[in-house]
Amino acid sequence: MSMNTTSPPPLIDVRNVSKSFGKKLVLNKINFAMPAPSIYVLKGANGVGKSVFLKCLLQYERIDAGIIEIAGNPLSDRISLRSNTFFISSDHQQFIELLTPNEFFQFLKEIYMIPFERIEQVSHLAEDLNVLTELNTLFSKLSFGTKKKIQFIAAMLICPKLLICDEIYEGLDTDAVLFIQQAYQHRKLQGMGTLLTTHIRDYGEEVADLIFELFNNGIHVVKENIT
Numbered sequence: 305m306s307m308n309t310t311s312p313p314p315l316i317d318v319r320n321v322s323k324s325f326g327k328k329l330v331l332n333k334i335n336f337a338m339p340a341p342s343i344y345v346l347k348g349a350n351g352v353g354k355s356v357f358l359k360c361l362l363q364y365e366r367i368d369a370g371i372i373e374i375a376g377n378p379l380s381d382r383i384s385l386r387s388n389t390f391f392i393s394s395d396h397q398q399f400i401e402l403l404t405p406n407e408f409f410q411f412l413k414e415i416y417m418i419p420f421e422r423i424e425q426v427s428h429l430a431e432d433l434n435v436l437t438e439l440n441t442l443f444s445k446l447s448f449g450t451k452k453k454i455q456f457i458a459a460m461l462i463c464p465k466l467l468i469c470d471e472i473y474e475g476l477d478t479d480a481v482l483f484i485q486q487a488y489q490h491r492k493l494q495g496m497g498t499l500l501t502t503h504i505r506d507y508g509e510e511v512a513d514l515i516f517e518l519f520n521n522g523i524h525v526v527k528e529n530i531t
């Protein structure tokens with residue numbers, strides 16, 4: 305009897321990736337791999353390039369050299385890239401400013417073909433995150449933390465294989481942080497992966513499998529949590 309021993313491709317596979325803005329070299333021959341299931345944290349000093357790195361993974365910034373594959377597919381496969389990933393950016397996502405959260409979820413339902421049972425979870429998630437009364441308010445009028453929560457609910461509805469969160473804990477109350485950490489663990493149990501940046505030591509480190517630090521000369525593991 306033959307057994308299939310082929311292991312799935314890494315969720316993120318980054319090989320020798322470099323990125324400059326003009327003469328400023330931000331990413332210098334970076335190598336990084338993340339399997340699924342996983343929770344990985346990326347840390348680093350202000351301005352070292354964390355956000356640029358995350359944006360390169362999702363092709364919101366173009367790389368100058370190297371190779372990036374997401375879930376085994378090159379970035380040029382945009383359908384795969386967009387259907388396998390969701391990004392919660394640290395700044396506002398201007399395209400949703402003129403929608404209410406409910407309109408935004410409806411929009412996501414259509415483009416991601418989210419099943420009805422999952423869309424039904426909006427009210428539970430909104431209740432857990434204490435934003436139930438905000439769902440019909442224009443996004444541009446919501447508080448900073450509420451915007452983050454709405455984006456996190458969106459991520460839970462989409463259930464992407466790879467979720468990338470840039471500084472999601474910023475501006476969130478403790479209950480929301482705990483809720484989100486549990487959600488990461490739940491995602492991991494279901495075989496998915498989450499990559500996040502954080503400056504807040506305990507929040508990031510508690511749930512992470514591996515913590516990386518980005519330096520000017522590369523990316524290194526700085527802590528491993530044995531579970």
Ligand SMILES: Nc1ncnc2c1ncn2[C@@H]1O[C@H](COP(=O)(O)OP(=O)(O)OP(=O)(O)O)[C@@H](O)[C@H]1O
Nearest residue numbers: 325328330348349350351352353354355356357394
């Ligand atoms: N679009 C851009 N054009 C030019 N320079 C940029 C651009 N985006 C980022 N940079 C520069 O790249 C460097 C890395 O920025 P990045 O936002 O990735 O840092 P970071 O590690 O996320 O910092 P922080 O912890 O402060 O959020 C900075 O010097 C920044 O000024």
